[in-house]
Amino acid sequence: MSAGEIGLELRDVSVQFGGIHAVQGVDFSVAPSRVHGLVGPNGSGKTTILNAICGFVGSDGEIEVGGARIDGMGSYGRMRRGLGRTFQNPRPARELTVRDLLRIGEHDRKAQPWWQVALTPRAADRALRESNERASRLLAMVDIGPGLLEQQLVNLPAGVLKMVDIARALMGAPRVLLLDEPTSGMNDVEIDLLHAALRELSGDSLTILLVEHNLRFMFDICDSMTVLATGRVVGHGTPTEVFQREEVIHAYMGSSTASVHESRPHPVEPSAG
Amino acid sequence: MSTFIQAVVAGIAAGAVYGLLGAGFSLAYKTTGIINFAHGDIAMLGAYVTFSVFGWGAPLFVAALAGVVAGGLAGAVMERGVLRPLYKRPLVAGILATVGVSVVLQSVIQLVWGSLPLTLPSLASSTPWRIGSVAFSPAQAVLLAVTIIVSTALIFAVDRTRVGRGMRACAQDSGVVVLFGISPERLYLTAFAIAGMLAGLAGALITPTIGLTPSRGVSLSVLGFAAAVLGGLGSVTGAIVGGIAIAVLRNLASVYVSAGYADAVAYLAIVLVLLVRVRGLLGDDLETVRSV
Amino acid sequence: MPATGSSQRSEEAAAPAAAPLAEEHAARHARAARRGLATILGDRGVPGRQRPLLTRLIAVALLVQVVPGLVSGPNLLTLNLACVYAMAAIGLSIVFSLGGFVSVAQAAVMAVGGYILILLFGPTVGFPVALLLAGLGGALVSALTGIVGARVKSHYFILISLALAETIQLVITNATSVTGGANGVGLKAPASVLGLDLGLPTDYFRFITILTFVVIYLADSLRASRAGLALRAQTVDGYLALAAGVAIGRYRIMATAIGGVFAGLAGGMVAIRDGYLGPQNFGLDTSILLLLMVVIAGTGRAGSVVVSALILTFLSQGLLTLTSTGTLIYGMGLIVLIIFAPEGLGGLPRLARGALGRLGARRAGTASDDGGER
Numbered sequence A: 001m002s003a004g005e006i007g008l009e010l011r012d013v014s015v016q017f018g019g020i021h022a023v024q025g026v027d028f029s030v031a032p033s034r035v036h037g038l039v040g041p042n043g044s045g046k047t048t049i050l051n052a053i054c055g056f057v058g059s060d061g062e063i064e065v066g067g068a069r070i071d072g073m074g075s076y077g078r079m080r081r082g083l084g085r086t087f088q089n090p091r092p093a094r095e096l097t098v099r100d101l102l103r104i105g106e107h108d109r110k111a112q113p114w115w116q117v118a119l120t121p122r123a124a125d126r127a128l129r130e131s132n133e134r135a136s137r138l139l140a141m142v143d144i145g146p147g148l149l150e151q152q153l154v155n156l157p158a159g160v161l162k163m164v165d166i167a168r169a170l171m172g173a174p175r176v177l178l179l180d181e182p183t184s185g186m187n188d189v190e191i192d193l194l195h196a197a198l199r200e201l202s203g204d205s206l207t208i209l210l211v212e213h214n215l216r217f218m219f220d221i222c223d224s225m226t227v228l229a230t231g232r233v234v235g236h237g238t239p240t241e242v243f244q245r246e247e248v249i250h251a252y253m254g255s256s257t258a259s260v261h262e263s264r265p266h267p268v269e270p271s272a273g
Numbered sequence B: 001m002s003t004f005i006q007a008v009v010a011g012i013a014a015g016a017v018y019g020l021l022g023a024g025f026s027l028a029y030k031t032t033g034i035i036n037f038a039h040g041d042i043a044m045l046g047a048y049v050t051f052s053v054f055g056w057g058a059p060l061f062v063a064a065l066a067g068v069v070a071g072g073l074a075g076a077v078m079e080r081g082v083l084r085p086l087y088k089r090p091l092v093a094g095i096l097a098t099v100g101v102s103v104v105l106q107s108v109i110q111l112v113w114g115s116l117p118l119t120l121p122s123l124a125s126s127t128p129w130r131i132g133s134v135a136f137s138p139a140q141a142v143l144l145a146v147t148i149i150v151s152t153a154l155i156f157a158v159d160r161t162r163v164g165r166g167m168r169a170c171a172q173d174s175g176v177v178v179l180f181g182i183s184p185e186r187l188y189l190t191a192f193a194i195a196g197m198l199a200g201l202a203g204a205l206i207t208p209t210i211g212l213t214p215s216r217g218v219s220l221s222v223l224g225f226a227a228a229v230l231g232g233l234g235s236v237t238g239a240i241v242g243g244i245a246i247a248v249l250r251n252l253a254s255v256y257v258s259a260g261y262a263d264a265v266a267y268l269a270i271v272l273v274l275l276v277r278v279r280g281l282l283g284d285d286l287e288t289v290r291s292v
Numbered sequence C: 001m002p003a004t005g006s007s008q009r010s011e012e013a014a015a016p017a018a019a020p021l022a023e024e025h026a027a028r029h030a031r032a033a034r035r036g037l038a039t040i041l042g043d044r045g046v047p048g049r050q051r052p053l054l055t056r057l058i059a060v061a062l063l064v065q066v067v068p069g070l071v072s073g074p075n076l077l078t079l080n081l082a083c084v085y086a087m088a089a090i091g092l093s094i095v096f097s098l099g100g101f102v103s104v105a106q107a108a109v110m111a112v113g114g115y116i117l118i119l120l121f122g123p124t125v126g127f128p129v130a131l132l133l134a135g136l137g138g139a140l141v142s143a144l145t146g147i148v149g150a151r152v153k154s155h156y157f158i159l160i161s162l163a164l165a166e167t168i169q170l171v172i173t174n175a176t177s178v179t180g181g182a183n184g185v186g187l188k189a190p191a192s193v194l195g196l197d198l199g200l201p202t203d204y205f206r207f208i209t210i211l212t213f214v215v216i217y218l219a220d221s222l223r224a225s226r227a228g229l230a231l232r233a234q235t236v237d238g239y240l241a242l243a244a245g246v247a248i249g250r251y252r253i254m255a256t257a258i259g260g261v262f263a264g265l266a267g268g269m270v271a272i273r274d275g276y277l278g279p280q281n282f283g284l285d286t287s288i289l290l291l292l293m294v295v296i297a298g299t300g301r302a303g304s305v306v307v308s309a310l311i312l313t314f315l316s317q318g319l320l321t322l323t324s325t326g327t328l329i330y331g332m333g334l335i336v337l338i339i340f341a342p343e344g345l346g347g348l349p350r351l352a353r354g355a356l357g358r359l360g361a362r363r364a365g366t367a368s369d370d371g372g373e374r
């Protein structure tokens, strides 16, 4: 990792809701081809940080993507800078099929004026075929066949829906991918597939910020991690370092197993460091 | 200056009735989320019933009460018969169903009372008192007094009673009121019955001025809707304030701009208010924050 | 579960994870079977692709040749009106199902188009130009509601559109020197285009049919395009659309503008059909009628909107002009339709299947509770 090569950087980012400080003074940076983990108990502000990066909520502080400041832009402009994100609970829209969702993901990668479909149907068909191929390739990465494209989103099991949502985010060919609890709802086979896919993607110089409660998964895949508690950073480092810290062990390892995303972890106590 | 004061004074009296219409509209919306385009037709039904009962020799006051009861019944029947199956459906389904009810009510009125315009005497004399150059009639005083009494009672009921608080809770989460041992369906029925009664009252109060025609209901619905939205959908006080604001604006516009465009000026003002304050004048900030 | 009951469940229960081949085949067959009817309705199950232009052209040619020989007199006039309404309703369905706006101003937007055409069209400005300008005027006015509407909550938008509608009505009634006020204004010259004399109901039908098909084609293209998809995403889940980098506000305004073009064209065609315009053509009741067409069509696809426009125009022309009894029946009909056809016309077959299924289920002694589920 050479200096100056930074995929995503947050400097002193804070978010307030009314009088509540949901996120306070968070800094971290992620280099391309790296997976950075964001962990912390429920309500510690992980999703809020992703929302701040995407511009869904207002925030203070500086946010950079690929060395360019994006804070101050609207969501639309930020996404065009190469952000992609998934949702903790994707809403399966009625009447949308998997193909529709994936094409929506492609939205700003390829501008297509609507009249193209009317005036040059052949070009539109070609674009559609390309988009279908891309979608099939992405789905194949997680071992989902192209037959799924015609399925309605409402009919998908939770794990598959999350997988499709990730594919949707990838359709926009992002440089920085923000994943919000991708493994929740997935079974072990799916988690393994996701693991392999993320490895492959980060090999392709994608910057990945991963929010996750499944610590086993995080331990395996993350290059570095930030631990949050009540909106503040309480720990930084490689997974091994982080998991040796007292607070983190206390917060997570104390409770039953490595996979704790079902049970509510104890809050991490703020540390002096 | 005196024309100005006159326009404002007359506007306040007329606006009081719009406010009553808007309050009922708002109450039903607050509880069920449905925008009731039959509201004005219920008001007309109330007015026509008042007309008939008065015609049978009852005192006007009693006749107006009959109109109120008729409005309440119409509201209740509409809720049970038409809206109940539609709560889980998209907004437009409910709205268009109320349009259907409006068409039905209008044609029923036409079948029973005919389509010729009728008149109803007002509760008090309309020979004005004069204070300086400003005229104010006992009829207007009655309008204002009734509105003040009724809306105070209504605000009290919504704030203090169990059912009223249930209605407020229902606006945020209909599932929650079940926990308090209140049935949401009962609340919906109550809300529409009260809204219907308010409409019936407004009808009986306003028709001495505007006359009775079956097709009048639509414009009353629009007025009630505008009053409710301007004040902030869901707020009873807001609806009264909104109703008065609209009437005053219309009067001022017809004096200073042009009578033909009075309504347009009022509408323009409403749109501007909505652009500046997206929830209307007194709307509460209860819109739920969507989670990502 | 008895055989009759399971048919409706199959599509719900389809196991998607690996999407077995058999399932895929079944779906493809079902789609192919539907396509026969869909060609006429202008409706294709797969939103991914447009139906070939050729099919559409053949359909237009057939209609244009056959219908004027079969229908005549007042029925043809009503049919012409239905086509006009269909155009405006398709526009409204774009505003509604893609823009996410419940608008009661569509008839007022038609009015703008209508008056533009009737005032401009004459010896100096030709019919095609005047008609195009009518569409443009409609687009501008409709976009205005979108610009305001993108900033307020949905319930408030209804009032904003209402305000616009009433204001336009007021302008028409009061600007007597231009619009003729309540007396209305007449067409200055007979219109003809493509060798068709639009004063003749038969030729008018031919032209409006072509125009309607153009509108259907454009609307379907919009829906199938990525912009249409972005708009649909936006109505379902704003954050999803934002995450995909959709400039939501701009797209919604675009939807209102396109919906306005169609309404403007429709308004212009009203002027040609009647040779005269007055404010009563474009009242709130017409706006509501258009909204009903959209909601009763259910799916938001242009073809189903045309079908519901045909049904509702004939119903309203038949019932509303008769007596108050007719009006009563009309009102009741609306209520019944809204309550009992939750997905509109498009949902009727499903509803029928559901009812059959329930019947079978009851016979077998089990209760099935879907059908009206949303």
Ligand SMILES: Nc1ncnc2c1ncn2[C@@H]1O[C@H](COP(=O)(O)OP(=O)(O)OP(=O)(O)O)[C@@H](O)[C@H]1O
Residues within 6 Å of the ligand: A017, A022, A040, A041, A042, A043, A044, A045, A046, A047, A048, A049, A088, B289, B290, B291
């Ligand atoms: N739109 C909002 N308005 C008000 N408060 C909010 C909003 N979004 C989040 N919060 C608050 O901010 C805090 C952080 O929430 P956030 O969703 O970021 O937590 P999280 O770490 O993602 O939790 P989880 O692990 O449960 O997903 C919570 O207290 C939450 O209630």
Ligand SMILES: [Mg+2]
Residues within 6 Å of the ligand: A046, A047, A048, A088, A180
């Ligand atoms: Mg979260």
